Amino acid sequence: MEKTLKKENFNSLITGLKDQGYRTIAPKKDNNLVTLDEVQSADEIHLDHVQTNNSIKEYFLPKTEKILSYTLEKNKVSIEEPEGFAVKSVVFGSRPCDAASLPIMDKVFNWDCSDKFWVERREAITIVTIACDKCDNYCFCTSVGLAPDSKEGSDVLLTKISDDEYLVETVTEKGEGLIKGLETVFSDPVAGTPDRQVASVEKKFEIDKIKPWLDENFAHKIWAEFSMKCISCGACTFVCPTCHCFDIVDECTMSKGDRVKNWDGCQFKMFTLHTSGHNPRSTQDQRWRQRIMHKFKYYVEKFDNILCVGCGRCSRVCPADMNISEMLEIIATEENQKE
Amino acid sequence: MGKKIGVFVCHCGTNISATVDVEKVAEETKKNNPGVSYTTTYKYMCSDPGQKLLRDKIKEEGLTGVVIAACSPKMHEHTFRNAAIKSGLNPYHVEISNIREQCSWVHPDKPVGTEKSTDLVRMMTEKVRKDKSLKPIKVHVTKRALIIGGGIAGIQAALDIADGGHEVIMVEREASIGGHMAQLSETFPTLDCSQCIMTPKMVEAAQHDNITMHTWSEIESITGYLGNFDVKIRKKARSVDLDLCTGCSSCWQVCPCKKIKSEFDMGLANRTAIYIPFPQAIPSKPVIDRENCILFKDARKKNIKPNDSKVCRKCIDACPIAPVKAIDYNQEDEIIDVKVGAIIVATGFRELEDGLYGEYGGGKYEDVITGMQFERLASASGPTDGKIKRPSDGKEPEIVVFIQCVGSRDPSKGCSYCSKTCCMYTAKHTMLYKHKVHHGHAFVFYIDIRCAGKGYEEFSQRAIEEEGATYLRGRVSRVYKKGDKLIVLGADTLTGSVVEIEADMVVLASAMKAQDDAEQFAQKLSIQYDKDKFFSEMHPKLKPVESSSAGIFLAGTCQGPKDIPETVAQAGAAASKVLALLSSDELEREPVVARVDRQLPPVFSTCIGCFYCQKVCPYSAIESEDIKARDGSVIKTVARVNEGLCQGCGLCAATCRSKSIELDGFNDEQIYAEINAVEFN
Amino acid sequence: MENIYKPYLMNISDIIDEAPGVRTFRLNFLNEDEGKNFQFQAGQFALYSVFGYGESTFCIASSPTRKDYIECTFRQTGRVTNALSELNVGDTIGFRGPYGNVFPIEEWEGKNLVFVAGGIALPPLRSVIWNCLDLRDKYKNITIVYGAKTVEDLVYKHELKEWNARDDVNLVTTVDPGGETPDWAGKVGFVPTVVEETAPDSNDTIAILCGPPIMIKFTLPVLEKLGFKQEKVYTTLESRMKCGLGKCGRCNIGCTYICKDGPVFTAEEISKMPDEF
Amino acid sequence: MIEALRKKAEELLRSNTVDVIYGYGEGSTPERTRPVFITKPEDVNKLIWNKYCVYNLTTYLKRQESRKLGKPAIVVKGCDAKTIVVLIKESQIKREDVYILGVTCNGVGEPLATKCKACDVNTPRIYDDLIGEKIENKEIPFDERYAELDEYEKLSEKEKWDFWQKQFAKCIKCYACSSICPLCFCDRCIVDKNQPQWIDPSAHPRGNLSWNVTRAYHLAGRCINCEECQRVCPADIPLNLLNKKLAKETEKNFNYRSGYNIDDELAMATYKEDDNQDFIK
C-alpha cells in the first residue's frame, strides 16, 4: 500500500497513535545529540540529522532489563516473572539501517529457543522508518548490501518526496494495519513518479571479499596493528544496532532481588575472563578480531547474515577514531590483491 | 557443610530483657535469618554456665558461626571468643551484637528496643556468614632491648632488663650518660645528694655485662615491628678512640680553647674543646667539640681533612697512648645496625629557654638564672663548689627571688600544663639557699603550691615555716636592673598589694618542655605525641607506659613532666613490660591485619601498585613486592602488607580504589553484609 | 511465552565435602512434576544459581541412569560458587538446563573406554562414567585414569574406592610428585605420563579426556603416540557462559558456541577450531 | 612545528633513544585526528599537529598493548603533560621510561574545548623536548578556572538532583570514560569486583549514580582536567563537571592542583592537621 504523509500531519499521527494506545519513540534533540526517545508530540521530533546517537536496539534489547524478580525468605524463594515489558509502541523515524538490524537479530534470539523478551517486544513494536535523505562519511550501508531506503525490518517506510511530504510505503501487514487505523492522517499518493529524496551513500568495499579473507587470516598482523589505538571501551558495541551480547547478573537486597540482563561487549577484557584467571581473549587484538570475525564470518556461518548494517555509529563514537569501514576496505583490498 | 549460625540472646538479668523481648528476638532471628540454625536466650551468657552453654551448643549443633546478642563487645567479646576456641571454633566466627549499651539501656520502649535488637542481630548474623577463620599472627622475638636515652629513666630500665637476663643496647646522644639527674644538687624531699645516688647507677650500667652503651650516638632510623625492630645507630665522630683512651686527662689539660660554655654546668662554667662533660662522666673519656676546636675550624675554612691542619695539635701531642694515639681527628660518623625486640624511649626533657621571659630579664641579666642553673650553683661539684654566688660578680646573694610557673600553666608561652616538679624544687632551692646563706632571704612568687607526693607537703611546709622562705601568692610582672640589684615587681594577691623586692638574684622555675626534636623523633618511631610534643601513652589510665606503637614503651619525662621517683617507677614498669615481651620466643598478635589481593597467574594480584596505601599507612606497614616471571623479569610491582607492622586500622583498604586490599575481620564482604542487612527497604 | 531464563527451583537434599573447596550437592526438584519431566544425558551442563548472587555454569555430575536426583560438584572460585558453599541442606537454588550436547555413548557400545581426568575435572566425566558403568554390559574394558595435585585434592574418594574394588573397572589414580601421603597406594606422577604407562591398547578404544588446559595439552600427544585417532578422543570444554543458550555471545571459539555445539567435542573437532581457548 | 616534530621523532627513533612515538595522525575526517604509533623512522611523516589534536595520548601508557612496543616518546600538550606527573607520583611509570615531546598549544577543538578556556599550561610544565615556540604560561585566578561550575552550583538541591539524574539516565555503562582516562589504570576496576558487588553493574539509575559518583571520586585530587571522559562519552554526559567540582574542592580545601608539581604530596594520600572541618560536629 502506498500513501503520502504531510509533515503538518505528523502531529495528528502522533496523537492518533497515542489514542490507539501506542507509545511513540522518535528522534529527539537532547543537547548535542539526537536520540531515539519517547515523544509526546510531533514538536519534539527532530529529523534534521544523519543518524540518531542510540540505535533502535535499545527498544528491543534494553541496556538493562529484568528477566526475573524474586523474593527471598529463609529457605524459600518465590520467583515472579516480569510483566509489562513489551509496551505497544511505534518507532517513528528510525533509519533503514537500524530497522534492518532487527530481522538479523531475530535469528540469534530465536535460534533453537526463543528469548521472549526480544520476541514479545518485536511483536509489540511497529517500525516506521524514514529513508535517509542525507548521510555522512561514516555511513556504509551500501557496502553491506543495504541502502538508505532499504525496507528490511521496517513495517512502514517513509521517503521524503518534498520538503513537507513523505511517500508512505507499507512493508508488512503490521505496517498496513497501522496505516489503516489512521487513514485520515494520510493522503493518497501523488500521481506519477515521486521525487524520492534519498541520500547517495558511497560504496566503500565489496562485502563478498570480506569473509574469504577472514577465513584465511585468523592470525594476521593487521589485528594488532589496527587495534593498537583501541582503548577497550565498549562504546562501539553499545551503540551498534546489531551487537547483542549480554551479561546476566543478580542484584538484590536481603529480601528481594532481580535477575538482570545487561548489555555487555566483546571489547571488554572482563567479557571472557574465567574465574580461574584464564582469559581466552586477553589482548585487544584478539578482542578486535572477535568483533570483526563475529560480524562478518561467524554470524554468517551460523545464521547466513552479516551482523552489520553499515550505520557507522561505532566509528562515529570511537574515542580513538577506529573506523570499521576503513578496516573492511583494507581487508577487501588485500583480498582483491590476492586475486 | 554450609554455614550454621547459632544466636545466643542474653537477658543480662533484666538489663536487657526488661526493655527487649529477648524471646521474640531469638524467635524472629531463627525464623528469618539465613544460615541461622539455632537460637536460644539465656539469663547471663557471660556466666560460667552461659559460656558452657555456648561451648556445648557449638559442638552439639555443629555451629560454624556464633552471634552473641548481649552487652558491648568491649565487655565480653574476648570471653566468648575464648569459649569458642575451647569448642574448636575459630574465634573470628564469633560476633557480638550490642543490644545492651546501644539498645536496651537507651531505648525504654520495649517494642522499639525489640525491633532494633532484631535488626542489630540480623546485621551480625549476616556478617558472621562472611566471617573467615583467622589465625593469630606469630611474630618472632629478638631478645634484645633498645633504650634510647641515658638519663635516670634509661639507666633504670636498662639495669632492670639487663638484670632480667636480656641484652640491652643503650643510646645516649651526649658524651656521657647521666642526663639531668647527674646535674642536680640535692633531691627533694629527702635532700640526699643526687650524684651520690646517680653515679653508682651509672657505673653499674656501664659495667653490666648485658648492657652495650653507645654514647655520643643518635638513632638514625628504626624500622620493623614488635619483636623485630631494625635500628640504625649513628655513632657520631667523637675524635677519640674509646678503646685506646684511658681518660688520663692529658689532652684536655693542654687544650687552648678554654672559654667554651659548659653545657653540663648550664653555662655557668667553661670547658675546653676536648673535654669530658663532668668529672664523673661515663664513659670518662673525652670528646672533641668540633664546632669550637680551632683545628677543626681551620680545616673547615681551608676545606682540608682535619688531620692535615697544623693549627693546633696540642691534644694529640699530649696523648700518652702509643704507638697509635687515642685521638683521631679524621674519625667519621659510623652507622651501626642492631636488631632488637623492644624499645624503651627515655629521651627526657629540656628546660624552657629563659630568653622566652624577657620581662623577667631572662637571658638578659646574668643574675636571673633558671632552676637548673641554681642546681649547678648549689651542687658541691658545680662551678662554685656548692657555694651560692651570683654569676655576675660572684657575690653571695642576700635576697633571692624565686619565681614559679615560669612557662608552666602559661598557654601564651606554649606550656598550658603544669611542670609538676617546680613547686617542690623551688622549696628545695629555698632550703638549700638558706642552708648555705644563713642570713639570706628567699622570696617565692607562686600561683598555687602543688605538693602531691609522699612527704612533699611536709617538705614544702618546712621551707616556709622552718626555713623562713617568704611565699607570696601572685605573679611577677617585671624584673629590671637597678644598680647591681634586680628589682622584682610583683603582686601579692592575698593582700591585694603590689610588691617590689630588691633582689640580688632571681631564680626562674622554668617549665619542663619536650625535647626540641621530639616531633621528628616520634615520626621516626611512628609513635604519637601530644600537643606539647610529649610522647603519648597508649591509654592514659590503663596503658601508661606503652606508646601507640606495639613494642615501643615510654619512660620518664619524654612522656610528660615527672619527678625522679615517678620516672624511676615508670622506667621499672616499662622494663617489666619489655621483660614480659622478651620472655617468649614468639608473640601472638590479633590477626586483624590488612591483606593485598593475591591470585593465581596470570592475574597474580588486582593491585596495580599506585601505593596510595603505603602513603596513608600510619605504620609504614606496606611494602612493595615485585612479582617476577620465571626468567626474573618483573611482571608487576604490587603492595604487600607486613603483618608484623600492621595495626589493622583499615586506612589502606578505604584508600584503595580497586579494593585490592582488605582488612581481615572487617573485609569488604563483611562490611557489605552488615550494610545490606540494615534492610530498610 | 516461556521465559528461557527462568530456572527450576531445587532443594539441596545432601551435601558432601569432596576436597578442600570442592563440594557436591544432591538436588531435588521442588516441583515434583518438573522433576518427572526432566531428562538429560551425560555430558550436558546447567546453570546453577544462588538467588542474589547469580548463576554459575558447571556440568551435571550425576548419571542420567539415576533419575531421582541431580548432582553437581563445584569448586569455590567466584561469587556464585562461594555463595553456593554457604548453603545448607534444605536451602533452595535455581537450576537452568540441561544444556549442550552429549557424549555419544551409544556409538561407543562394544568398545573399550578409557577415561582420563585431572583434578576438579573428574565431575564432568563422572556422569558419563556412571552412565557406562550402569550399562556395564554394553562396553568392553573400562579404564579410569584420574590424577590430582595431592591425595587430599582427589574428589569422590568414596567412589574411587568403589571403582577400585570392582573388577570390571581398571582404576588408576595418581598424584603429582610431593602430593602423596605415607599410605598412598596409587601412583605418583603427572597424568600424561601415567596415561602413557597405563592406557590400554588404542585399538577399538575410545578415550574421554577432561582436565585443566595444561593436562589436555600434554595428554593429547601421548594419546596420539599410543595410536588413538583424533576422532576417537573426546573431551568437554568449559568457558565463561552467561545464558547457556547461544545468545549472550561470549563462549564461542570461532563460530562454535560451546554452550550449544558443545561442550563435548572430539579432538578432531577441536583441532579445527581457531586457537582461542 | 610539524616539521620540527617529525624531525625530532625521526632523530629519537634513529638514535634508538625510544622505540616508539605516540603521536597524532590524520583521522577519518579532516576534523578528527587519531593516535598513531610510529616505530620506524621512515614513518614519521604520519605525525601531524593541529587544533584537532584533542586526545590525551598518555592513556596509552597504561595499555599493555602499546607498552609492549617499548620505550615511548609521547607527544603531549601542556594539559596532557600533567598526567605524566601524576603517573610518576603514583608509581605507574618512571620518569626515565618515557620521553616527553611537549608541544606548545593555544587550544584545541572546534569549537574550542572547554578545557582550553582557562588554560595555564600552554607550554607543558614537564618535557624532554619542547616543540613550538614557548608560550608564557598565564596565571589564571581560581574563580575563572572554575567558572564553568557556577551555573550548576547555583542550582537548588532538587534542580541538581534532577539535572544529574537526567544525565546519568543516559549512561549505558560502556565505561568509555574510564577506559580513556589515563589515570583510571586499575587492572580491575571497582565495578568489576563482584565479591562484594559495591556498584550495581546495571545501567539503571541506581547503578549509574553509584558508578558516576565513584568514578569521579576516584579521580579526586588526581584528575588533571584533560576532559577525555567527557569527550568520549557516547551519551554526552558532562562528566568533567564532576571532576572539575572535585578539583575545585581539592584546591580550595587542600591548596592542591593535580599534575602541577611533582614534589607535592598527593592530596588524597596525605593530610594536614588543620584541614577544614567546618562540617564536622
Place this chain on the structure above:
Amino acid sequence: MAEETKFEPKIVAFLCNWCTYAGADLAGTGRNQYQANVRVIKLPCTGGIDPLFLIKAFERGADGILVSGCHPGDCHYNSGNYHARRRWNVFRPLLEFCGINPERIQFSWISAAEGGKWVETINGVVDTVRALGPFEGYQKINTIGPDASSESSQT
C-alpha cells in the same frame, strides 16, 4: 491514617571502634536515652570508611548517615581520622553537587568520654533528617521499574 504518615527516618551510623563506639557505649552505661532510629556499624577507624559504604547505605534505604570518630589528635591509629576528614572534604561536596542534601550525611568527632555528645548528635541527626523527610530521590532509584532501563526511569 495519621499513624501511617508518620515518618521515622532510618539512620545508619559508621563509628570508629575506639572513640565514638565507646562513647555510644558510655551513653548506654549512663542510661542516656535517645531515639532508636540508628543502626550502628562498627569499624576500627573512620579512616577505614570508604565512600562506597555510604552509597550502599543509601541504596539500602537509609534516609541519613552519620560518620563519627575520634577528635583530631585522638586517633588510635595516629592519623586515620585526618585522612578520613580529607576524604569527606571532597566527597561531601560531590554528593551535594549531585543534588544530595549534605544534611543527610553528617560527621562528628565524639570521644569515648562523650556519651552526652553521642546522644545529642544522634538525636540531632534524627531530627534533622526527620525534618527533611524520606530520601525520595534514592527511594525512587532503589526501586527498579518493570523495564529497568532509562525508558521508564526518565518519566
